[in-house]
Amino acid sequence: MAARRDDDTVGAAECTEMEPRLKEDTMTADLEASLPSGPEDYAIRCRDVCRSYGKLKVLTSLNMAVQQGHIYGLLGPSGCGKTTLLKCIVGTLKISKGHITVLGKPPAFPGHNVPGRKVGYMPQDLALYNEFTISDTLSFFGRIHGLTSKETQARMDFLVEFLHLPQKNSLVRNLSGGQRRRVSLGAALLQNPELLILDEPTVGVDPVLRAKIWQHLVEIVKTGKVSVIITTHYIEEARQANMVGLMRNGRLLAEGPPDAVMKQHSATTLERAFLQLCETSDQVESKRESSSLEISPSFLSGKDESQPILSVGPAASDDIPIYSADWKVRARHVLPKWRNIAALMIKTLVRMKRMPGSLCFQFLLPVIQISLICLCVGGDPEGIHIAVVNNESSASSYSNALLSFLDNSSVTQVALSHSEAFEGIYNGEYWGVVGFGKNFTSYLTKRMIQRQVSREVVDGGSVHVWLDLTNRQIALMLQKKLHQAFQAFVDNKLSSMAYMVALPIKFEEPIYGHMNTDFTTFVTPGAVLSITFYLAVGLTALSFVLERKEGLLDRCWVAGVSSLETLLAHLFSQLFVISVQIILLLLFILLVFKMPNEGSLALVVVLIVLQGVTGISFGLVISSAIDDEQNANQAALGIFYPNLILSGIIWPVECIPYPLRYLSLALPQTYASESLRCIMYRGWGLSRMMVWRGFAVTLGWNTFFLILATVILKLRT
């Protein structure tokens, strides 16, 4: 550890430097603290640090120095900016102005383990995974810090005893508020960090344990290798700190050893000294406001405000060194660490294991959805009532013969008189009226065997149909069923001579597909992609939102996990879920619903998996960009319907008018659905443009979404 000097005069000298700025409050500091000799002796140095939330200035030109091997108590009223300052120090918040060094380098400097193993951070929020046990929690952070399981176990045993934690296998969600705070403190202490940053660690902790925690902090800093910065609302407990910084309205009012601060204000308690400082500060403020014309320009400069009334820290104007790292270190810093990815993946899997109901639901949901689509969409309507007005009375008439060929499962015939039939269709009771004239049999026979017949014979020998066309699918089905019944009737009556009454258009065997291909066959490939995509969006859209809200994202970041590692870990663990979903989906559509697959099953699987990855990536974009669950849900849901409609999944793209069609073609599922249909129904491979472009578009969207999510996450942490 670098040498420190004990010098009572330095602080006084530095205070003297400030005299012109705060003449009326001249305070001769009687400082007993050992002062550092060089910049490397400071665990933390903040110079001219500014930070705002929108228009709200939270930190204004703040200067602070935490010496190596010291406990620094950061005190101040609620809302004065303590948490904001700590977040700036650990690098989870960016400062708008100024300079911060932590353990000798700026936070997040390449190759510097801050954030990382060197810092133990206990945020104000609990930032714990509720589904974890105490043991899971400490093991998770142990893995991230690269501790061996033996080391983690040893530290865990110590911390459980030291912090009076319950059984290691107790679930965090079942612990009391105070117990959770202690687990959170344990996670910060786990890897024996060089710098401990503790945001109100003693809230909700009983006085005995509070004293024990302070005793532990005092002990660990004794080695000189560990420094601690701690915020607390219990001002008096900070007397055990080597230094205290009293903060108000985003700046330090005073910084010095607790005894010196108390002596300065002839106060018997630190709390009293703090109150006096606040009063003095208020008086200075009001004096400055009332006699602003008499005050020297230097008083008015922003820098004055930044200087604590009592200070032992270095002058803010010290030269700021330029830090550099060679390209290898930079490259290593950017590259994701598999250790962290593995730790995060294990974390997700453990959480899944702890929620088996939710996991089963996730696995079964796609199967339920595709089953509903196959069962309910695209099939022929059944039990459709039609009114039959048959003016022929003979049982052997052609009308009766023809009606006997009508598919009874789809069409229910109701024999009625002409007036009843039309009254029924007008009342919405029937979807159609089928009428036969009284000479239908004789006229039809004439039509079939005579070369030339009158219009009256043609008309009388025709089946007359009046349809309710308000439901196109039902009307189309009735037309199809009547044509099929007539064809079957002709085949039956004329057998080999049936060709004589055939239409002059002949549909040969289809090149691809089957004569009786239904709408379900068209919908299913697109539906499979759409289900996979949206379930993946749903799985990930909230992942960061909740973690960010609970402070978990920040905590992991301070532990040294990068944005890219977080993204990749989410991607890989969700891949496991979507793989199971896809296997179940395929089993159902191919084996249960017997959808044809003429092409390569491997291509089918790869395309569906890639669409799942696109969904995950898109979910990650939502999750990175949006803070609030409701907004994230709305974004995921809001995009669902337009995408479904525009992707040609439920209706052909060819029906979409220009220029909307260009938008449709650019969407992730339009070409992909077409590609999947080509593979499954035409048996095509990757050499066909219609197949490979589905893969290309999907890969393009994957890359775009992943880069976008990484950039957003990086910018926001």
Ligand SMILES: Nc1ncnc2c1ncn2[C@@H]1O[C@H](COP(=O)(O)OP(=O)(O)OP(=O)(O)O)[C@@H](O)[C@H]1O
């Ligand atoms: N994300 C945010 N967006 C907008 N304002 C914020 C945000 N976080 C904090 N603030 C505001 O910044 C100010 C300082 O907040 P901060 O949490 O740093 O205070 P604090 O001193 O830690 O308070 P406490 O002791 O109550 O935790 C407060 O006025 C707070 O409302």
